Amino acid sequence: RQVAIPGCHLHPFNVTVRSDRQGTCQGSHVAQACVGHCESSAFPSRYSVLVASGYRHNVTSVSQCCTISGLKKLPSLPRSQLGRQQAPTGGRCGCTVCGCRPGAPGTCHRPGAGWS
């Protein structure tokens, strides 16, 4: 069994590219995904958070997720080969914001709180 290493790393996978839904012309290429284990935690919410959420959010989760950035599209290939479909590729990996980007919630640090 492979041992997981903390962090966020490039991971190659095969992509099949088709010229149309019927797959008249198709080919494959290796693209890179980002896969990894980033730090996250959950703890009791501050009183101000409790009040602001109508006492619904009694837990606060602070997290990072393994994300990909700096994607580039492959150059167009001849229509006879792969049509106009372009596969994003390249990119960098990093532990950054989870969820939708941009506009994800910001950082929250709690003075006087900490892990043992």
Add this chain to the structure above:
Amino acid sequence: TSSGNLLTFVGCAVREFTFLAKKPGCRGLRITTDACWGRCETWEKPILEPPYIEAHHRVCTYNETRQVTVKLPNCAPGVDPFYTYPVAVRCDCGACSTATTECETI
């Protein structure tokens, strides 16, 4: 758990957490409790159709909790001195539920 193990730990586990329970009109009370901490597998991969990225984002969060109520010290007259907080019984990697959780990201 030693700090060395924390550097390489992968997964989601119950971990001791210390915080200051306080609310207006009372003095704070330092509390050590069980919360959740870890590293969950997350990934993103490029796809051919918009939005061009498929994401799998799971975070270490409470799976099972129990509630504990403490009495805060030196509360002003008329202020409810009781403070209730969740204690982690079990933690798991999962989606952050905005129904019960303040979901923040760094």
